[in-house]
Amino acid sequence: xxxxxxxxxxxxxxxxxxxxxxxxxxxxxxxxxxxxxxxxxxxxxxxxxxxxxxxxxxxxxxxxxxxxxxxxxxxxxxxxxxxxxxxxxxxxxxxxxxxxxxxxxxxxxxxxxxxxxxxxxxxxxxxxxxxxxxxxxxxxxxxxxxxxxxxxxxxxxxxxxxxxxxxxxxxxxxxxxxxxxxxxxxxxxxxxxxxxxxxxxxxxxxxxxxxxxxxxxxxxxxxxxxxxxxxxxxxxxxxxxxxxxxxxxxxxxxxxxxxxxxxxxxxxxxxxxxxxxxxxxxxxxxxxxxxxxxxxxxxxxxxxxxxxxxxxxxxxxxxxxxxxxxxxxxxxxxxxxxxxxxxxxxxxxxxxxxxxxxxxxxxxxxxxxxxxxxxxxxxxxxxxxxxxxxxxxx
Amino acid sequence: xxxxxxxxxxxxxxxxxxxxxxxxxxxxxxxxxxxxxxxxxxxxxxxxxxxxxxxxxxxxxxxxxxxxxxxxxxxxxxxxxxxxxxxxxxxxxxxxxxxxxxx
Numbered sequence: 001x002x003x004x005x006x007x008x009x010x011x012x013x014x015x016x017x018x019x020x021x022x023x024x025x026x027x028x029x030x031x032x033x034x035x036x037x038x039x040x041x042x043x044x045x046x047x048x049x050x051x052x053x054x055x056x057x058x059x060x061x062x063x064x065x066x067x068x069x070x071x072x073x074x075x076x077x078x079x080x081x082x083x084x085x086x087x088x089x090x091x092x093x094x095x096x097x098x099x100x101x102x103x104x105x106x107x108x109x110x111x112x113x114x115x116x117x118x119x120x121x122x123x124x125x126x127x128x129x130x131x132x133x134x135x136x137x138x139x140x141x142x143x144x145x146x147x148x149x150x151x152x153x154x155x156x157x158x159x160x161x162x163x164x165x166x167x168x169x170x171x172x173x174x175x176x177x178x179x180x181x182x183x184x185x186x187x188x189x190x191x192x193x194x195x196x197x198x199x200x201x202x203x204x205x206x207x208x209x210x211x212x213x214x215x216x217x218x219x220x221x222x223x224x225x226x227x228x229x230x231x232x233x234x235x236x237x238x239x240x241x242x243x244x245x246x247x248x249x250x251x252x253x254x255x256x257x258x259x260x261x262x263x264x265x266x267x268x269x270x271x272x273x274x275x276x277x278x279x280x281x282x283x284x285x286x287x288x289x290x291x292x293x294x295x296x297x298x299x300x301x302x303x304x305x306x307x308x309x310x311x312x313x314x315x316x317x318x319x320x321x322x323x324x325x326x327x328x329x330x331x332x333x334x335x336x337x338x339x340x341x342x343x344x345x346x347x348x349x350x351x352x353x354x355x356x357x358x359x360x361x362x363x364x365x366x367x368x369x370x371x372x373x374x375x376x377x378x379x380x381x382x383x384x385x386x387x388x389x390x391x392x393x394x
Numbered sequence: 395x396x397x398x399x400x401x402x403x404x405x406x407x408x409x410x411x412x413x414x415x416x417x418x419x420x421x422x423x424x425x426x427x428x429x430x431x432x433x434x435x436x437x438x439x440x441x442x443x444x445x446x447x448x449x450x451x452x453x454x455x456x457x458x459x460x461x462x463x464x465x466x467x468x469x470x471x472x473x474x475x476x477x478x479x480x481x482x483x484x485x486x487x488x489x490x491x492x493x494x495x496x497x
Contacts, residue, residue, distance in 0.1 A: 007443065007484050010421065010436045022417050075416035077436075103412035103423040105436075127427050129436070 023075030024304040029273035033084040039149035070300040072102035080107040087114035105129035112160030120163035132171035138181040146180035175205040211343040231361035256332035285339035316349035328376040334359035406452035
């Protein structure tokens with residue numbers, strides 16, 4: 001006779017979990033600080049670690065607890081602690097414990113440099129219930145510190161990793177493809193494969209870097225732009241396994257090949273992100289001041305249930321966007337979005353040429369556009385997508 | 395195992411878990427290490443389980459809990475007793491519940 005099970009394991013990624021509508025969102029992003037102990041050449045958000053002006057503007061411990069409490073009351077299941085480097089906050093252990101005692105799971109984004117034995121003990125005793133995500137900038141001291149700009153940072157990163165491994169605390173790693181480390185990809189992938197929680201998946205590696213979300217430095221933006229891979233370089237990397245790439249993209253286009261028309265937020269918006277000063281942003285990347293909600297004056301519930309849903313109805317007005325992006329069948333694979341438009345141009349609806357070129361390079365490889373052809377002018381997109389699918393199955 | 399649960403026993407929710415009611419569903423979130431089989435396990439209880447969980451208040455005995463359930467649910471007395479004991483056993487095994495004092 002089968003034993004009766006009373007306690008059931010739950011997969012919180014399942015959309016079928018809740019009986020009713022469920023919480024307004026499953027995850028809330030929390031940017032504890034914009035300060036970072038690294039000064040990475042490609043970073044879109046870091047402020048100096050000891051910047052007293054920035055620190056003085058950050059929410060204090062009680063203000064963060066108030067927001068966490070509201071998140072718990074709304075049924076949010078996960079908070080992502082990110083930054084900057086979230087472990088720079090001296091009250092990180094207190095906030096982490098507070099979140100976990102509310103029954104929230106915690107996704108920690110960190111460079112691991114400040115994972116001391118004490119922090120690792122805390123994470124071992126009270127597990128975050130989400131794999132920690134660690135950014136890796138190089139496999140050697142020289143390359144790593146050429147990216148981070150901080151002497152001694154590589155040794156601290158390695159110590160942090162070892163503290164997690166010693167205690168069997170689950171974590172995954174992700175990289176950033178940059179000139180100082182571009183010859184270490186094989187070594188990085190091989191090392192990542194030894195990490196038990198990577199599950200034999202190659203690590204994600206960013207290469208299409210975002211510009212500064214605060215639009216605070218033209219010089220930094222210029223540097224970030226120069227660090228991005230070119231469309232040709234991107235295609236070499238993306239099509240390392242050409243058949244599986246074609247297959248994945250054919251499946252993708254089978255589902256997402258319709259132009260978005262003038263609707264701006266094709267992503268659906270979210271998860272919302274509380275910045276270090278209490279402003280709720282539609283997502284981690286979108287810092288347009290007109291779209292944020294001040295949590296010092298209002299509630300998370302009002303923002304998530306009344307204010308942000310209205311953003312989904314926003315329409316593009318820029319004629320160039322309407323002529324191109326709104327009609328483009330590559331829109332779903334293109335990184336163009338209001339956040340990218342904001343960081344590049346200071347508007348929500350200006351086409352970003354770099355992402356347009358990357359999308360077209362992919363489409364050219366897949367045979368969806370001809371050389372020099374503009375995807376928004378293509379009339380027979382369905383036939384071209386069917387041709388791609390036929391080539392895969394042939 | 396069943397024999398270890400006596401009708402005069404009292405149980406309380408463990409400090410190793412946090413129980414949350416979200417959208418009418420009871421979710422039990424491990425707080426300390428080793429509660430789930432995997433590090434990212436969360437749990438929920440069925441309707442009967444939730445009713446029993448809410449009665450496990452560090453005050454009521456098993457006998458009182460079963461008597462309360464019999465008033466509320468249409469089921470044979472044997473079935474209700476088996477369910478109550480089964481749930482308590484499973485919660486104890488998973489460290490979601492602790493035995494308190496006997497009356």
